[in-house]
Amino acid sequence: MGTVSFDFQNETVIVTGGSSGIGRAIALRFGRAGATVINADIRSDPKDKDETQPTHQKIKNEGGTAEFVETDVSEPDELRNVIGQAREYDSVDIMVNNAGWFTRAPFLDVDSSEFRKIHEINTAGVFFGCQVAAQEMIKHGSGGSIINTASISSTHAQTDQAPYDSTKAAIQMLTKNAALEFADHGIRVNAIAPGHIATEFGSGAEKKEESVEAGDLTKSIPLNRPGYPEDLDGTVLFLASDNAEYITGETVYIDGGWQTY
Ligand code: NAD
Numbered sequence: 074m075g076t077v078s079f080d081f082q083n084e085t086v087i088v089t090g091g092s093s094g095i096g097r098a099i100a101l102r103f104g105r106a107g108a109t110v111i112n113a114d115i116r117s118d119p120k121d122k123d124e125t126q127p128t129h130q131k132i133k134n135e136g137g138t139a140e141f142v143e144t145d146v147s148e149p150d151e152l153r154n155v156i157g158q159a160r161e162y163d164s165v166d167i168m169v170n171n172a173g174w175f176t177r178a179p180f181l182d183v184d185s186s187e188f189r190k191i192h193e194i195n196t197a198g199v200f201f202g203c204q205v206a207a208q209e210m211i212k213h214g215s216g217g218s219i220i221n222t223a224s225i226s227s228t229h230a231q232t233d234q235a236p237y238d239s240t241k242a243a244i245q246m247l248t249k250n251a252a253l254e255f256a257d258h259g260i261r262v263n264a265i266a267p268g269h270i271a272t273e274f275g276s277g278a279e280k281k282e283e284s285v286e287a288g289d290l291t292k293s294i295p296l297n298r299p300g301y302p303e304d305l306d307g308t309v310l311f312l313a314s315d316n317a318e319y320i321t322g323e324t325v326y327i328d329g330g331w332q333t334y
Contacts (some may be wrong), residue, residue, distance in 0.1 A: 079310045081108035085162045086313070087155055089113045089146050089202060090172030093120040094272030095222065097128050098302030099169055099309050104132030104139055106310060109162045113144035113155045114172065120273040138162075146172045146198030147190075152205045164213040167313045168206035170199040171222040173240075175275040180235045188236050195240035196247075203251045207260055216259025218313045221248050223264040223324055225332050241266075245324050252322030261321040263312045268328025270300040295330030 081103055091100035091112035097119055104110045110132055117127040132139035142158050144151045159165040174194040176187055199221050210217035226238040227245040245264055252262040305327050311317055312325065326332050 077307065077311070079106040079314060081106040081167075081310070081313070083107075084166040085109045085111065085159050085164065086167040086169065087111045087113055087159055087165055087206070088169040088171055089144065089152075089155075089198065090222075091128050091169075092117055092141075093124075094274055095267060095270060095302045095305055096169070096171040097121065097124075098306045099171065100128045100139070101132060101135075102306035102310055103167075103313075104135060104137035107137070108167070110137065110139040111155060111159055112139065112141045113146070113152070114141070115143065115145050117141045117143070122273070146170070146202060147193035149197075149201040149205065152198075152201050156205050156209045159209070164215070165206055165209050166215070166217050168202060168217070168219045169222075169309060169313075170202035170219065172198055173222060173274070175237055177233045177275065178236070179233050183236055191236045191240055192243075195237070196243045199244050200247055203247065203255075203262060207251065207255050207258070210260050211255075211258045217261075218317075219251065219255075219260065219262040220309050220312050221262070221264040223248065223266045225266055225268050225326065225328050227264075227266055227324065229332060248324065249322045256321060261312075261317070263317070263320060263322070264324040265305060265308055265312070266324050266326045266328065266332075267305055268300055268326070268331040269294065270302060270305070272302060293331060293334060294328070295333065298329065300327065300329060 086103045086108045088100040090096035092114040112128045129139035129141040223244045224241040226241040248264040
């Protein structure tokens with residue numbers, strides 16, 4: 074099969090949660106495609122097994138331009154601060170709202186602080202990520218592209234995941250809302266919906282690999298394997314690119330066929 078190559082020279086991308094897992098793969102791929110990458114995360118060190126080099130450092134070592142801005146996406150002012158940092162490179166062209174939190178508990182046991190925390194990070198983090206990026210893109214007048222990380226949980230309820238699943242459903246809808254309201258400004262907004270991806274998120278990579286070997290996770294994945302962060306980055310770069318100029322408000326499932334059941 075053929076492959077695609079991307080060119081994002083002279084473009085600036087912000088990736089939230091870019092230190093580990095899916096965000097790290099996206100940030101590295103943008104770096105390799107020539108973009109200036111700003112990783113906005115609460116920590117710079119990767120959580121991933123066998124990875125020690127911070128994302129921005131790895132991009133620089135590969136000859137790219139990148140930096141880390143310590144950011145808690147649940148604080149809109151901290152998101153505005155990242156946008157301010159992007160102005161050092163002219164403006165922000167692409168915003169990837171990827172940072173996320175996970176909690177697992179029966180519906181009847183979830184307390185209000187746990188519920189609020191996950192909605193502040195996942196829902197408000199993506200909402201204000203879209204807002205601050207679009208405000209800057211509109212001011213700059215060159216349009217832009219925003220990609221949000223939703224999930225198969227956006228449309229499929231899973232046991233003990235009510236707080237998390239509801240954040241991901243919200244992300245899918247606010248992607249459509251933002252697409253609708255930003256279209257006149259030449260800003261497209263889309264989402265990716267990953268399936269079971271082997272990262273340190275929630276259960277952790279090692280545990281996921283074990284589950285996969287035990288057949289737990291693959292039994293409902295038609296392509297018969299878990300996903301890896303590198304299964305997602307190409308779709309994000311495509312959605313960010315001019316090749317996707319007529320796509321907005323869309324959610325692309327990248328799940329090995331999981332949600333076809
Ligand atoms: P991960 O834990 O490897 O990476 C998440 C990153 O987000 C980490 O670097 C973490 O430090 C950062 N982060 C957490 N809270 C933050 C905050 N408040 N502000 C800024 N950064 C913060 O997990 P991942 O699997 O790469 O998850 C990335 C996204 O993909 C999440 O939105 C998650 O919901 C989504 N997702 C993951 C899976 C999966 O199976 N791994 C499936 C569907 C969707």
